[in-house]
Each structure stands twice: as C-alpha cells, then as structure tokens.
Amino acid sequence: xxxxxxxxxxxxxxxxxxxxxxxxxxxxxxxxxxxxxxxxxxxxxxxxxxxxxxxxxxxxxxxxxxxxxxxxxxxxxxxxxxxxxxxxxxxxxxxxxxxxxxxxxxxxxxxxxxxxxxxxxxxxxxxxxxxxxxxxxxxxxxxxxxxxxxxxxxxxxxxxxxxxxxxxxxxxxxxxxxxxxxxxxxxxxxxxxxxxxxxxxxxxxxxxxxxxxxxxxxxxxxxxxxxxxxxxxxxxxxxxxxxxxxxxxxxxxxxxxxxxxxxxxxxxxxxxxxxxxxxxxxxxxxxxxxxxxxxxxxxxxxxxxxxxxxxxxxxxxxxxxxxxxxxxxxxxxxxxx
Numbered sequence: 001x002x003x004x005x006x007x008x009x010x011x012x013x014x015x016x017x018x019x020x021x022x023x024x025x026x027x028x029x030x031x032x033x034x035x036x037x038x039x040x041x042x043x044x045x046x047x048x049x050x051x052x053x054x055x056x057x058x059x060x061x062x063x064x065x066x067x068x069x070x071x072x073x074x075x076x077x078x079x080x081x082x083x084x085x086x087x088x089x090x091x092x093x094x095x096x097x098x099x100x101x102x103x104x105x106x107x108x109x110x111x112x113x114x115x116x117x118x119x120x121x122x123x124x125x126x127x128x129x130x131x132x133x134x135x136x137x138x139x140x141x142x143x144x145x146x147x148x149x150x151x152x153x154x155x156x157x158x159x160x161x162x163x164x165x166x167x168x169x170x171x172x173x174x175x176x177x178x179x180x181x182x183x184x185x186x187x188x189x190x191x192x193x194x195x196x197x198x199x200x201x202x203x204x205x206x207x208x209x210x211x212x213x214x215x216x217x218x219x220x221x222x223x224x225x226x227x228x229x230x231x232x233x234x235x236x237x238x239x240x241x242x243x244x245x246x247x248x249x250x251x252x253x254x255x256x257x258x259x260x261x262x263x264x265x266x267x268x269x270x271x272x273x274x275x276x277x278x279x280x281x282x283x284x285x286x287x288x289x290x291x292x293x294x295x296x297x298x299x300x301x302x303x304x305x306x307x308x309x310x311x312x313x314x315x316x317x318x319x320x321x322x323x324x325x326x327x328x329x330x331x332x333x334x335x336x337x
Contacts, residue, residue: 001300001301001302001303001304001307001335001336001337002300002301002334002335002336003331003334003335003336004334011146011150012284014146014149015142015143015146016142016283016284016287018141018142019142019280019283019287020280023249023276023279023280023283024272024276026249026250026253026275026279027252027253027271027272027273027275027276027279028253028272029253030042030253030254030257030271030275031253031257031268031269031271031272034257034261034268035268035269042254042257043254043257043258043261044251044254044255044257044258045255045258046255046256046258046259048251048255049248049251049252049254049255050255052244052247052248052251053248053252053282055244056244056245056247056248056282057282059237059240059241059244060241060244060245060282060285060286060289061285062237063233063237063238063241063286063289064285064288064289064292066233066237067233067289067290067292067293068292070228070233070292070293070294070295071292071295071301071303073224073228074225074228074295074296074303075295075303077221077224077225077228078221078225078303078305078308080217080221081122081218081221081308081312082308082311082312084214084217084218084221085118085122085218085312085315085316086312086315086316086319087214088114088115088118088211088214088215088218089115089118089315089316089319089320090319091207091210091211091214092110092111092114092115092211093111093319093320095203095204095207095210095211096110096111096114096197096202096203097202099201099202100201101200101201101202102197102200102202110193110197110202111320112320113169113193114190114193115316115317115319115320116167116168117167117168117172117186117189117190117193118190118316119167119309119312119313119316119317120164120167120168120176120186121183121186121187121190121218122309122312122313123160123163123164123167123309124160124164124176124182124183124186125183125222125225125305126155126305126306126309127155127158127160127163127182128181128182128183128226128229129225129226129229129296129305130153130155130156130296130297130298130305132297133229133230133232133294133297135232135235135294136232136294136297137290137291137293137294137297137299138297138298138299143299146300147298147299147300150300150332150333150335151300151332151333151335151337152332152337153298153337154306154337155298155306156298160182161173161177164176164177164182172189175189176189183222184219184222187215187218187219187222190215191212191215194208194211194212194215195208225296228295228296229294229296232293232294233293238293241286241289242286245282245283245286248279248282249278249279249282249283252275252278252279253271253272253275256271256274256275257271259271260274298337300335302337304329304336304337305337306329306337307328307329307336307337310326310328310329311328313326314326314328
C-alpha cells in the first residue's frame with residue numbers, strides 16, 4: 001500500500017519506461033512514412049479511430065472498476081480479520097478461567113497457547129496469500145525492477161517454517177508443516193483445543209459455542225481471501241481490454257496524420273507528441289487496472305497484510321501482558337507491506 005500523498009511522476013515514468021519507448025516508436029513511424037517517404041495512403045479517417053477509442057475507454061473503465069472492487073473487498077476482509085482477532089483474544093482471556101481442574105498458571109498457559117496459535121494463523125495466511133500465481137504481474141520485468149528498487153516483500157524471501165517455530169509447540173509445528181494449507185490446520189488445532197477444554201469442564205457450553213463461532217468467522221475470512229487470490233479477473237475481459245487498447249494506440253497516429261495535415265505544411269510532425277500523449281493516457285489506465293487486479297501479490301498497491309498482521313500481533317501480545325512487543329512496521333519509500 002502506498003502511504004504517501006501520491007506517486008511521484010518519476011516513479012511512474014520509471015515503472016512504465018518500457019511502455020514509453022514503444023509508444024514513442026508507434027507515434028513516430030507513421031509520420032516518417034507519411035512525411036519523409038511520402039506514403040500517403042496510410043492515412044486513416046479519424047471517425048473509426050474515435051469509435052474504437054470510445055469502446056476502449058468503456059472497457060478499460062469497466063476493468064478498473066472491477067479490479068478496484070477486488071482490492072476494496074480484500075481490504076474489508078482484512079478489516080474483519082483485525083476485529084475478529086481482537087475479539088478472539090478478549091474472549092479467550094475472559095472465558096478460559098482458572099476453575100477446577102484448571103489452575104491459574106494453566107489458565108495463563110492456555111491463553112498464551114490459543115493466542116500465539118492465532119498469531120501463527122495470521123503468519124501462515126499471509127505467507128499463503130503472497131505465493132505467486134501465473135496470472136499475477138510481479139514476475140514482469142517492469143514490476144520486478146520497481147520492487148527491487150523501492151521495497152521488500154517479507155514473505156517473498158522468508159521461511160514459513162522458521163516464522164511459525166517461535167509461535168507453536170514442537171508437536172503443533174510438526175503437524176502444521178505437514179499440511180498443504182497450514183492456516184486451515186491451525187484453525188483445526190484451535191477447535192480441537194476448545195473441544196478438550198469443554199470436555200474437561202473448563203469452558204461452559206455457551207462460551208465454547210461463542211469461541212467456536214469466532215473460529216468460523218476467521219475461517220470464512222480466510223476462504224474469502226483465498227477466493228480473491230485463486231480466482232483472477234476473468235482472462236477474457238483482461239485479454240480483450242489489452243487488444244482494444246493496443247489497437248487504438250496503434251491507430252491513433254494514422255488518424256492524426258490527416259487532422260494535423262489540414263493545418264498546413266510541417267504541422268503533421270505535431271502528431272508525434274499528441275499521438276504519444278493519447279496513447280500514454282490510455283495505456284496508463286490499462287496499467288493501473290493491472291496493478292490493482294491482485295491485492296495480495298506483493299505489489300505497492302497491495303492490501304498491507306504484513307503490517308496488519310503485525311498490528312494484530314501487537315494488540316494480542318499486549319492483552320496477554322507480554323513485555324517483548326514487536327514494533328509496528330514502517331513504510332519503506334512510502335510502501336507499506
């Protein structure tokens with residue numbers, strides 16, 4: 001997530017510099033063919049170009065609305081995870097009390113066990129959501145270079161096993177690491193522990209149900225995150241969007257030849273900067289949609305799940321009364337992961 005007032009122009013120009021090069025070539029070549037080589041038949045009437053531009057504007061607007069909706073839904077899901085996490089910790093501390101046969105130290109140990117496991121669930125979930133997919137953009141040279149230049153993605157070079165080790169008992173760690181969906185296994189461990197506490201008479205039935213419902217809420221939020229992660233913006237729409245934008249950008253210089261030619265000799269060269277500008281605007285809108293499409297891929301426009309996980313961890317450790325509290329994550333070059 002970008003935390004500044006806006007992206008700097010130089011950041012955007014660096015990010016799109018490859019696009020800038022081919023847009024300049026596309027704008028220049030038709031003018032050279034027309035004015036230098038005197039190939040006049042390449043002129044295209046402006047009306048069909050404008051019609052294609054109108055269709056391109058509609059479809060790029062549709063895509064950008066849809067991808068923004070994906071990003072906003074992802075942020076709402078993580079907002080619900082923040083709230084459910086705090087509720088989980090407070091309910092664990094209030095509901096698991098030192099009543100026979102549970103002693104005071106055992107109750108505090110149960111609090112730490114259930115809350116540390118929840119922090120482990122957050123860790124496992126964010127690692128899973130950062131796993132790359134074939135349709136994501138972070139593997140492209142443009143995105144990879146910008147990321148290497150500006151910020152780090154903690155999960156990209158991290159080891160989930162090492163990250164979970166301080167939060168779990170050895171037996172729990174071994175069981176979780178054997179699973180393919182580690183976050184789900186951690187929820188299952190939590191449910192099993194609640195059932196054991198209820199069977200021992202430590203948890204009253206209504207309190208057991210309330211804590212089990214909280215786990216259900218967390219599992220539902222995880223599933224909603226996985227739906228966004230594992231189902232891309234439909235490829236047919238993404239493909240036709242790209243085709244329309246590229247077709248329009250390629251046709252614009254041929255359409256502007258005639259328009260600037262009407263102004264008099266030499267004015268046709270002005271079609272280069274104006275063709276470039278029109279193409280750059282449409283291409284930029286298409287790129288913005290791409291950059292918003294996958295809110296968990298590790299881009300600067302992601303939902304900051306690493307920072308949110310750290311915020312939750314701080315709150316939960318403070319509720320436990322722990323003294324060693326990790327600091328909040330700070331943005332790097334205005335990028336918060």
